[in-house]
Amino acid sequence: MADESPTQGLPEYEYIELYNTKNYPISVEGWKLQIGSKELLFSSDTIQANSFLILCSNASKEDFLIYGDVHSLSSFGGLTNSGNRLVLFSAQGKTIDEIAYSDTWYQLDEKSDGGWSLERIDPMNFTWQEPNWRASNSAIGGTPGKQNSVFAENNDQVLPKIEDIQVMNSNSVRITYSEPMQELEVLQILNYELVQGKNLIFEIHKMEEVKTIIEIVFKDHLLENAKFKLEISEKVTDLAGNPLKSNLVEFWIPTLVHQGDIVINELLFNPLAGGSDYVELYNRTQNIYDLSQLYIGKKDENYLLTDSVKLAKKQILLHPESYLLFTADSLNITDNYYTSNTAVFHQVSLPNYPDKNGRIVLYTKDELIDDFEYYEEMHFELLATKEGVALERVNPDEETNLNSNWQSAAQNIGFGTPGMKNSVYSDIQETVEEVSLSSKIFSPDNDGIDDRLYINFNLEDDGFVANIRIYNSLGKEIRKLASNLYLGTDDKVYWDGLNSKRERLPIGIYLVYIEMFNPDGRMKTYKKTCVIGGKLK
Incomplete structure (x- = not known):
């Protein structure tokens, strides 16, 4: 009672x-x-x-x-x-x-x-x-001291199953059964075998505090980034003698994560009213990582860590070229954004990220993995509202804090792609030209396709400073895009298709004028033409 x-x-x-x-x-x-x-x-x-x-x-x-x-x-x-x-x-x-x-x-x-x-x-x-x-069916609410009112023969016919397997380190795993098992057989070494390996089991011991968990220790370390299958004998049964529903279980051995292996790939910091922030992570390597070793936090204006949370209490694996999304309210995200990959959603009490600007940081106890300083101004300027619009990374292999590598999620897909490839994703363009444009035609309508014009620089020497101006077909300057901008050898600047008043420009031909000079007095100029396109009405 x-x-x-x-x-x-x-x-x-x-x-x-x-x-x-x-x-x-x-x-x-x-x-x-x-x-x-x-x-x-x-x-x-x-x-x-x-x-x-x-x-x-x-x-x-x-x-x-x-x-x-x-x-x-x-x-x-x-x-x-x-x-x-x-x-x-x-x-x-x-x-x-x-x-x-x-x-x-x-x-x-x-x-x-x-x-x-x-x-x-x-x-x-x-x-x-x-x-x-x-x-109880008793009229007084219970039957203390006598046979239960619901007494009946009720043989246990529920097959036990393996609810979870956690990799503790490179030579041990913990198995959680759905119910207590016959102790003699569940702790018998000969009842367990790695299918594809000769690695023998050294010992098996039960966890005293939880009777449904055992730990298996192997004699040798298992290979990192490898998948293993563990076969369990039919002799392992529950207390009623029922065998396992499935006697084969798979697990992976992850490797340690280092800076840049996992990146912040999408961020919703200003959700709809009553909504929840989310952070999407992407594994840009061919390794497998355990995200229970990671923390996510935020820094204040003095770059001091003010709030953080461990991403997971139990092992969560992030596989190569895959996504995981963290939010305080998974149901809210699925209600407000289209996604076909809710299996990668995980609920965690994220720090409260400010709507105007902030800094999100991803780290382990030993190393900074990624950090991103965001601003509301990074969004597409002509949006009616920034609320509920996610910032998406254009390419995970570009620098995190490169402004041109972030863009508002496309309107036509619902302003966010949680758990999926970003709507604004673009491959890194390899070019032999010193200065080039990402495309001849672009359409700044926030549909995720060529919304920006990227001006790419592929310079042999450091130290160049650039002035960039945009002219219309009548030769009138309509935007000072950059003044005395210091350039790296591999750099890019983008134009959002707006004029100096941040107004939409008409469809037509425009001239991009680039003037570069360095401390040695060398000067270079480039003229590139582009077209602002759009949908015919």
């Missing part, structure tokens, strides 16, 4: 009932009951053969004596209404039984609201899962 109020007739206190399935009495002296993180110690007492023992607090003992044998425990309580984990240990520390109950087990709203106990259907079914539990 976890939720004793309102009472249906029983004493208004929490209680637990034990049943001795043996044909002989059992001493409970020195036993321990774990409720969540709290442990309670039994004093001297006995459960008679095929009989019941009611556990309760010292204060409620007298109220329960009319129902049968009672054993009170000091500090008894903590049976939270929504659910908790209960473990019963022998005096020698061996697990006798355990369950992790939930308020969903009642199956009826009127009973989950309080006053009804959860009863085990078949005491000879040792599974700790929901199918063997039900809300």
